[in-house]
Amino acid sequence: MTDGGPPAGQSADQPFIRQRDPSPGRDLSYPPLPEPLTVPVYDNHTHLEIADGHEGETLTYREHLDRASSVGVRGVVQVGGDVETSRWSAEQALREPRMLAAVALHPNEAPVYDLAGGLDDALAVIAELATRPRVAAIGETGLDFFRTSGDEALAAQYRSFEAHIEMAKENNLAMQIHDRDAHAEVIATLRRVGAPERTVFHCFSGDAELAGICAENGWYMSFAGTVTFKNAGKLRDALAVAPRNLLLVETDAPFLTPTPNRGRPNAPYLIPHTLRAMAEHLGTDVSMLAAQISSNTELVYGSWNAEPVVLPEWAD
Ligand SMILES: [Zn+2]
Numbered sequence: 001m002t003d004g005g006p007p008a009g010q011s012a013d014q015p016f017i018r019q020r021d022p023s024p025g026r027d028l029s030y031p032p033l034p035e036p037l038t039v040p041v042y043d044n045h046t047h048l049e050i051a052d053g054h055e056g057e058t059l060t061y062r063e064h065l066d067r068a069s070s071v072g073v074r075g076v077v078q079v080g081g082d083v084e085t086s087r088w089s090a091e092q093a094l095r096e097p098r099m100l101a102a103v104a105l106h107p108n109e110a111p112v113y114d115l116a117g118g119l120d121d122a123l124a125v126i127a128e129l130a131t132r133p134r135v136a137a138i139g140e141t142g143l144d145f146f147r148t149s150g151d152e153a154l155a156a157q158y159r160s161f162e163a164h165i166e167m168a169k170e171n172n173l174a175m176q177i178h179d180r181d182a183h184a185e186v187i188a189t190l191r192r193v194g195a196p197e198r199t200v201f202h203c204f205s206g207d208a209e210l211a212g213i214c215a216e217n218g219w220y221m222s223f224a225g226t227v228t229f230k231n232a233g234k235l236r237d238a239l240a241v242a243p244r245n246l247l248l249v250e251t252d253a254p255f256l257t258p259t260p261n262r263g264r265p266n267a268p269y270l271i272p273h274t275l276r277a278m279a280e281h282l283g284t285d286v287s288m289l290a291a292q293i294s295s296n297t298e299l300v301y302g303s304w305n306a307e308p309v310v311l312p313e314w315a316d
Contacts (some may be wrong), residue, residue: 017085018056042294061092067269068271075099088105104139143161157231162193173196244289251266
């Protein structure tokens with residue numbers, strides 16, 4: 001994989017740089033706007049570089065952020081997964097007050113770079129991006145035993161994860177962990193290498209036991225649309241025991257669209273569905289939970305200097 005940067009003649013201000021595969025049979029229409037939140041939250045993990053939706057109806061990152069603002073989602077952490085998307089994330093965050101960036105090689109990309117002999121060079125680019133303004137996190141990094149297998153590929157994944165942990169610590173940045181079918185090994189790695197001060201399990205996928213381990217270590221748990229799924233009882237058990245001061249919320253858009261729009265394109269403006277499902281399960285007020293999560297999010301990533309949210313008239 002090479003590091004192209006924006007092709008010659010194109011401005012770096014690209015409204016998106018990837019297109020999601022329109023798998024056959026998927027409903028490609030964007031869901032309607034949910035009822036706005038009265039207390040705003042942040043989406044701490046999204047991929048606005050990936051366009052989704054019907055041809056000709058894709059939203060630019062600014063359109064996504066405008067929709068998000070209109071329902072009380074103040075800002076996002078835009079997450080890269082390879083050199084190109086990490087660079088894009090860092091560049092757009094500079095132009096956009098509602099966006100902070102996270103930069104990394106995704107655990108399934110690390111073996112691809114390694115196979116092409118370019119893992120060290122790619123890690124060096126990420127290390128440079130990590131020093132840029134408005135890059136607030138290293139991520140997503142971690143371990144993925146679901147899509148990566150084989151000794152060499154896994155060795156590259158571990159090497160990349162450990163290098164990212166060091167980058168987060170060196171730059172005093174938060175770190176977003178991608179952990180797929182690798183809970184025990186992620187925890188063992190964090191204990192062996194030493195976790196960054198602000199460590200986030202993005203798209204938390206563990207049970208109450210893992211939530212307990214995160215709680216003991218002060219690691220943040222970021223819940224995605226998966227927590228709204230019917231069959232996600234274990235995830236909701238984890239949510240119930242997670243300390244409120246370690247909770248975050250995210251979309252992982254354009255993937256993992258929350259109920260009731262499962263399967264359609266996801267976007268930061270759909271986070272109210274996930275937040276409301278979380279509040280309902282916890283038996284707490286949505287605004288109280290939103291206030292807690294917003295304050296947690298700012299502790300982890302710092303300030304966005306986001307534009308003020310346009311509140312609905314009835315909220316004055
Ligand atoms: Zn992601």
